[in-house]
Amino acid sequence: MKKVKITVMKKARYDDLIEKYENPMEHECDVELGDTFIANGWEKPEDFCSSAWESISSFVLALSSGGEDLYDGWMKNKKSAMISCNDGFRPVSFLLETLDEDAD
Numbered sequence: 001m002k003k004v005k006i007t008v009m010k011k012a013r014y015d016d017l018i019e020k021y022e023n024p025m026e027h028e029c030d031v032e033l034g035d036t037f038i039a040n041g042w043e044k045p046e047d048f049c050s051s052a053w054e055s056i057s058s059f060v061l062a063l064s065s066g067g068e069d070l071y072d073g074w075m076k077n078k079k080s081a082m083i084s085c086n087d088g089f090r091p092v093s094f095l096l097e098t099l100d101e102d103a104d
Helices: 015-021 050-064
Strands: 002-011 036-039 080-084 092-102
Touching (some): 050 080
């Protein structure tokens, strides 16, 4: 297994949907553009959003296990994937990249 780098590439916020449908929240996603996390194999990085992890973990597992060319040539780098969390109000896009470093 390999380590996988997770980089925050884009954040969106849909205030119209939030106002119309969402109950007030105590804690919103606090990642910033450019934040990086390292998954040790398919283990969730410390301080990584559990909800976002549910959205990306299967892709992290595939990449950390040597998977390449996900979705038949979708990504220029065969050892990467661009995956968004499933938050319909504040989606975050993550770039996942397999590192050459073995997982612990």
